[in-house]
Amino acid sequence: MELSHIEHIGIAVKDLKQTIKYYEDVLGLKCYAIEEVKDQRVKTAFFMLGQTKIELLESTDKEGPIGKFIEKKGEGIHHLAFAVNGINSALVELKEKGIQLVDQNPRKGAEGLDIAFLHPKSTHGVLTELCENKNK
């Protein structure tokens, strides 16, 4: 498998607007996009820092994945996303190696990327996402 860089870090937050203010006014970053991802029941805000995006995730539904995460664990880092060259063959390889896949096949994520999640049970506790930008 060929990972090129960390595509983004997903952070679960309670209040997108307030947290954007912290990332902009305190850390000096610039929010360049806000996007709703309906099937994940989240509103997201993106910041670029070097090669890597910070993706803030506010739940639009208490029963959605981020809503449940925040209820259980509070705000904090939710997942780590690697940019991969060849997401389809990467998933085949992972499956062969016994890694538990949340997504058996890539699906469309924020910003039009092809994405797939790996289960944290198989990845030493880190909810891991693979991303490929096939429009590059």
Added chain:
Amino acid sequence: MELSHIEHIGIAVKDLKQTIKYYEDVLGLKCYAIEEVKDQRVKTAFFMLGQTKIELLESTDKEGPIGKFIEKKGEGIHHLAFAVNGINSALVELKEKGIQLVDQNPRKGAEGLDIAFLHPKSTHGVLTELCENKNK
């Protein structure tokens, strides 16, 4: 404050050796250093991925910060570290803005970097580290 990139992502793990095996054999990364940081009571393993390091942290003491984290939350992402230009002035600025600092002044971290932690209460749930490599 001027952040340049994500310096590293710190991940708490139970068994450094086993987890290195996962990052190498499954994700295809290469562990380039193992280091014990005695005052943090951890053994660390480093991988480079693009601009960013992945820092695996195994506790050498149940009562240390990583030992306690794992007992409470299990394995997973522990902190997010930003590379900053001018760590001393950054800490002054953060203090003025009401951010709660864990370290009032920079101290030496792994790989000889000057580091300081910000309290997750002030950073929307993310244990945040600032790092500066003054030997560059």
